[in-house]
Amino acid sequence: MKILFLDQSGKVGGAELSLLDIARPYRDHCLVCLFAEGPFRTLLEQAQIPTCVLATPIAVQKDSSVVKGLSSIGHLMPLVIKVAQLSREFDLIYANTPKALVVGAIASALSQRPLVYHLHDIVSQEHFSAINQRLIISLANTFAVAVIANSQATKAAFQQAGGRSPTEVVYNGFDIAAYQQVRHDRSTLRQQLGLESRFIVGHFSRLSPWKGQHILIEALKHCSENVTALFVGDALFGEQKYVEQLHQQIEQEGLQHRVRFLGFRSDVPQLMAACDVVAHTSTAPEPFGRVIVETMLGGIPVIAAAAGGAIELVEPGKTGWLTPPGDPVKLATCINHCQKYPHHSQEIARNAQADAIQRFDLAATNEQIAQCLQQVSQTSRVTFSNVLRWFPACW
Ligand code: UDP
Ligand code: GLC
Numbered sequence: 057m058k059i060l061f062l063d064q065s066g067k068v069g070g071a072e073l074s075l076l077d078i079a080r081p082y083r084d085h086c087l088v089c090l091f092a093e094g095p096f097r098t099l100l101e102q103a104q105i106p107t108c109v110l111a112t113p114i115a116v117q118k119d120s121s122v123v124k125g126l127s128s129i130g131h132l133m134p135l136v137i138k139v140a141q142l143s144r145e146f147d148l149i150y151a152n153t154p155k156a157l158v159v160g161a162i163a164s165a166l167s168q169r170p171l172v173y174h175l176h177d178i179v180s181q182e183h184f185s186a187i188n189q190r191l192i193i194s195l196a197n198t199f200a201v202a203v204i205a206n207s208q209a210t211k212a213a214f215q216q217a218g219g220r221s222p223t224e225v226v227y228n229g230f231d232i233a234a235y236q237q238v239r240h241d242r243s244t245l246r247q248q249l250g251l252e253s254r255f256i257v258g259h260f261s262r263l264s265p266w267k268g269q270h271i272l273i274e275a276l277k278h279c280s281e282n283v284t285a286l287f288v289g290d291a292l293f294g295e296q297k298y299v300e301q302l303h304q305q306i307e308q309e310g311l312q313h314r315v316r317f318l319g320f321r322s323d324v325p326q327l328m329a330a331c332d333v334v335a336h337t338s339t340a341p342e343p344f345g346r347v348i349v350e351t352m353l354g355g356i357p358v359i360a361a362a363a364g365g366a367i368e369l370v371e372p373g374k375t376g377w378l379t380p381p382g383d384p385v386k387l388a389t390c391i392n393h394c395q396k397y398p399h400h401s402q403e404i405a406r407n408a409q410a411d412a413i414q415r416f417d418l419a420a421t422n423e424q425i426a427q428c429l430q431q432v433s434q435t436s437r438v439t440f441s442n443v444l445r446w447f448p449a450c451w
Contacts, residue, residue, distance in 0.1 A: 062156035066094020161199035207365030229421030235353035258331030268337035278388030
């Protein structure tokens with residue numbers, strides 16, 4: 057099957073890393089079309105996946121109004137037409153992000169190719185403006201022959217927002233071996249970081265207010281003096297103000313000696329292995345949470361914020377800990393427990409590793425996706441009359 061993958065970003069986020077793994081088996085007969093230049097293109101090319109970048113001026117922002125939404129569709133037309141032309145060479149269009157859905161939906165009607173939407177987001181007011189929620193739902197309902205949701209939470213939010221397209225949950229899959237061969241690097245890395253005697257709480261995420269780095273900084277105040285927070289990840293989408301706030305917070309609390317920022321890194325499994333525990337602190341429901349599974353696969357204790365997909369990944373007390381989102385005191389209590397009872401936390405981490413190996417093997421999830429795509433490629437195509445019906449139905 058020949059697939060045209062669409063993704064709006066040139067940055068390396070979780071949705072893009074997921075797409076990298078999904079596209080790999082199709083690399084001899086697919087094209088990944090990005091709407092922006094960036095390091096994601098390099099990653100795809102290194103994996104020998106055919107890639108092209110079609111630049112676009114659009115911005116479907118959280119604060120978009122109806123008028124803005126409609127006018128940006130006008131701006132999109134050259135991109136839509138280009139994608140429609142390209143897609144004639146393919147059996148199916150696979151939209152991996154919301155803006156890719158906007159473009160892919162109309163292109164699919166023009167080229168008569170079925171559209172699949174991989175939903176990596178929780179369509180709710182915490183993540184999208186009302187207008188963008190409506191845009192996503194109405195486009196998916198009208199044009200997508202299938203939706204692949206990255207968790208039950210994502211699927212439930214989609215349906216609650218009015219999503220009616222056939223929706224299947226497929227968790228992200230992982231190359232399990234990549235997380236298991238790194239334990240021996242632990243002490244070297246800790247030495248290189250100058251943190252060999254510290255109790256390291258890792259945090260692996262782009263720097264963004266809803267990812268809640270400030271919660272971990274606040275939690276440090278309730279932890280013992282030798283606990284250090286190690287932040288791995290960068291501000292990918294212009295969150296410079298938040299980064300400044302984090303530095304102010306650290307200075308005000310006098311925590312400079314207990315916090316390290318490493319920026320974006322490509323050696324996440326090795327860095328995780330250097331940590332004593334990894335904290336996930338999203339203050340809004342996490343759609344899936346790749347970092348949680350990666351921590352489990354690495355055999356490192358994980359503490360996650362109890363909302364969205366995280367609840368499906370971690371069984372509290374068995375495979376990790378869940379704390380209320382935005383609660384630094386409860387987070388500190390869990391960190392302190394892990395520090396005080398290392399044997400217990402190691403036992404939990406071992407359970408988590410065994411559980412994650414079973415549930416998140418890339419081969420299995422790719423097989424699930426292949427079956428889903430096989431089925432939908434046989435189903436009926438969207439016609440241009442759907443476009444005409446979509447406009448009044450949407451607004
Ligand atoms: N990641 C990375 N380098 C970093 C920080 C994060 O490669 O410096 C990866 C991380 O390992 C994970 C992904 O980025 O695979 C983030 O995905 P997640 O689902 O946790 O969150 P998202 O940012 O997609 O909402
Ligand atoms: C999105 C979500 C994240 C999820 C990733 C992969 O980036 O924010 O929670 O893990 O997609 O599905």
